[in-house]
Amino acid sequence: MxxxxxxxxxxxxxxxxxxxxxxxxxxxxxxxxxxxxxxxxxxxxxxxxxxxxxxxxxxxxxxxxxxxxxxxxxxxxxxxxxxxxxxxxxxxxxxxxxxxxxxxxxxxxxxxxxxxxxxxxxxxxxxxxxxxxxxxxxxxxxxxxxxxxxxxxxxxxxxxxxxxxxxxxxxxxxxxxxxxxxxxxxxxxxxxxxxxxxxxxxxxxxxxxxxxxxxxHPSFDLDLPAFGRPGWGDLLTALVIASAGALLGMAAVYAFPYVHAAFARLRHPMLMLPLGGLVLGLLGALGGHLTLFKGLDEVAELASDPEGWSAGGFAGMAVVKLAALLVATCCGFRGGRIFPAVFVGTALGLCAHALVPDVHPALGVATGVLGVLLAITRQGWVSLFTAAVLVSSPEILALLCIASLPAWLLVTGRPQMQLREDGTPVR
Known part of the structure; x- marks a missing residue:
């Protein structure tokens, strides 16, 4: 040859x-x-x-x-x-x-x-x-x-x-x-x-x-109850909640270009942003004051009382916060999506704990945050890192790595929560 x-x-x-x-x-x-x-x-x-x-x-x-x-x-x-x-x-x-x-x-x-x-x-x-x-x-x-x-x-x-x-x-x-x-x-x-x-x-x-x-002196540890030695049930829980978080986040991702196009039709920031603010006020009235702001302090308040709301209450806050994140970005407010997504994942994980008390709150929060962040940011390492530091539990880290695999399969190759100049989603 x-x-x-x-x-x-x-x-x-x-x-x-x-x-x-x-x-x-x-x-x-x-x-x-x-x-x-x-x-x-x-x-x-x-x-x-x-x-x-x-x-x-x-x-x-x-x-x-x-x-x-x-x-x-x-x-x-x-x-x-x-x-x-x-x-x-x-x-x-x-x-x-x-x-x-x-x-x-x-x-x-x-x-x-x-x-x-x-x-x-x-x-x-x-x-x-x-x-x-x-x-x-x-x-x-x-x-x-x-x-x-x-x-x-x-x-x-x-x-x-x-x-x-x-x-x-x-x-x-x-x-x-x-x-x-x-x-x-x-x-x-x-x-x-x-x-x-x-x-x-x-x-x-x-x-x-x-x-x-x-x-x-910042701290991201939510001081949730300590998580012990994981079992087979915890593995199944991690897989299910992380995948559910990814699906919930992808619902907002798929709605993103349509909501953005609706606000873009107004053409002027003095129409887009005040209307967006009004919609956010209505969402705040629906979800309560914890669904306002960037969400980091509000996440700590949620985690301080995992039994303080019903499953429906946690689910409602997760959906309202995700909708507020979607509207705030689409109408033109200048800000990032990581911290609100952490709130959504935390509320989802505590909802799972409220539905099934055997779901450990730390595991529910970590895997919920992981799934939602994977969908919203498409940053695998940041999603794993953020989920891990919220609960500060080495035992959960292995479960997070495993749970990230099916969640990643649900989001990879699909539209991202970012648009090109022509309004089409980045992939």
């Missing part, structure tokens, strides 16, 4: 320690800066939330979470964010339905409007988290500063550092960022060993996580 004698191009050398060491200081700076921006926005939003949902209704003699106040506040938030999207330079960034965790690099002039829109949203009650806009702002700032002060470094490096740093800050640990990076690198042809490629982002993620931990 004839042999190919064409000369082969030499493989590019892997990065050396001499090449990686100069990245440490920029990575540390990006990590600390990303965390401080996240903490600052969170603190400002929480303070403003207290004014809107405690001080103001108390001064007016209105119930803090009365139906009237929820309708007024959510609609007003829609008006306020609509004004920012309409008038701010760059219109507070791209349509949130077209973005994910991998943020586009936005010009600096767009970033103040995006930050303001996200802060108003977090304080006003729509069911979205801070992750997408905070990542986008940190990426934009890091790329701008990097090009200004270290122009020889590639722009992609600064974006990777900012994304990793923000994810580390959001979760209070660099592990989540490392998992996201490794998942992203799996689909690319990269040079050198995995740890060469994740070295600088992992430094940034560690700096972001440590800064958040030292300043804010």
């Amino acid at each position: 004839p042999q190919d004698t064409a000369p082969q191009a030499p493989a590019a050398p892997a990065p050396s320690a001499r090449a990686l060491l100069p990245l440490i200081l920029p990575s540390l700076l990006v990590g600390v800066g990303a965390s401080l921006l996240f903490l600052g926005v969170s603190e400002a939003a929480e303070a403003f939330q207290d004014v809107l949902w405690q001080d103001l209704p108390d001064a007016l003699g209105v119930g803090r979470y009365s139906v009237l106040w929820m309708l007024v506040m959510l609609t007003t938030t829609g008006v306020a964010v609509g004004l920012v999207v309409w008038k701010a330079p760059g219109h507070a960034g791209p349509d949130p339905a077209t973005t994910g965790l991998a943020a586009p690099t936005l010009p600096p002039v767009v970033l103040p409007g995006l930050l303001l829109a996200a802060t108003l949203m977090l304080a006003g009650g729509p069911s979205l988290g801070p992750e997408n806009p905070i990542i986008a702002v940190n990426v934009g700032l890091a790329v701008w500063c990097g090009r200004r002060f270290l122009p020889r470094a590639p722009g992609a490096l600064w974006a990777a550092l900012a994304e990793a740093a923000t994810i580390g800050a959001l979760f209070g640990t660099p592990v989540a960022a490392a998992l996201v990076i490794s998942e992203a690198l799996a689909g690319r042809q990269t040079k050198g060993a995995l740890w060469d490629n994740v070295f600088a982002p992992l430094v940034a993620a560690a700096a972001g996580a440590i800064t958040t931990t030292l300043v804010a």
Whole structure:
């Protein structure tokens, strides 16, 4: 047989320690800066939330979470964010339905409007988290500063550092960022060993996580009853609940382009966002005040009393929260989907516990969150990690890994909860 004698191009050398060491200081700076921006926005939003949902209704003699106040506040938030999207330079960034965790690099002039829109949203009650806009702002700032002060470094490096740093800050640990990076690198042809490629982002993620931990002392552990040694029944439970969570999440994913198209027909943010706020107020009135806001504090409240609601109550909150997540994203509020999806999965898992008391609440919550996150984010490692840290149980981790397999089969290759510019879903 004839042999190919064409000369082969030499493989590019892997990065050396001499090449990686100069990245440490920029990575540390990006990590600390990303965390401080996240903490600052969170603190400002929480303070403003207290004014809107405690001080103001108390001064007016209105119930803090009365139906009237929820309708007024959510609609007003829609008006306020609509004004920012309409008038701010760059219109507070791209349509949130077209973005994910991998943020586009936005010009600096767009970033103040995006930050303001996200802060108003977090304080006003729509069911979205801070992750997408905070990542986008940190990426934009890091790329701008990097090009200004270290122009020889590639722009992609600064974006990777900012994304990793923000994810580390959001979760209070660099592990989540490392998992996201490794998942992203799996689909690319990269040079050198995995740890060469994740070295600088992992430094940034560690700096972001440590800064958040030292300043804010976050904890994702829901302090649910301890889970003992798993049995065959627990394995079946994990498989069923994770798959049910994936199916529930996929219902929202399939509805996503249609709900987005309905709001898009209004064409103007001062119509889309106030109407979306009104719908969110009606959903809040239906599901109760726990279905408002990003959902992390509300998840802790649910988990503090697993027996406090009936199965129907938990199921209702899961469905309402998922609908609120869908509406908030489709009408134009700037925010992320991870934390509301965690609420949906938690409510689903506690619903399973209420229906079948033999279902351990920690197992129900972890597998419910896993299934819903797989459908909503399509990020396998992040879904596993988030589900695991909520219950802090090594015994559940093996069950989560097994339960992720049928759940992943239900979501892979299907539309994602992200749209292209023409309104068609990303696959």
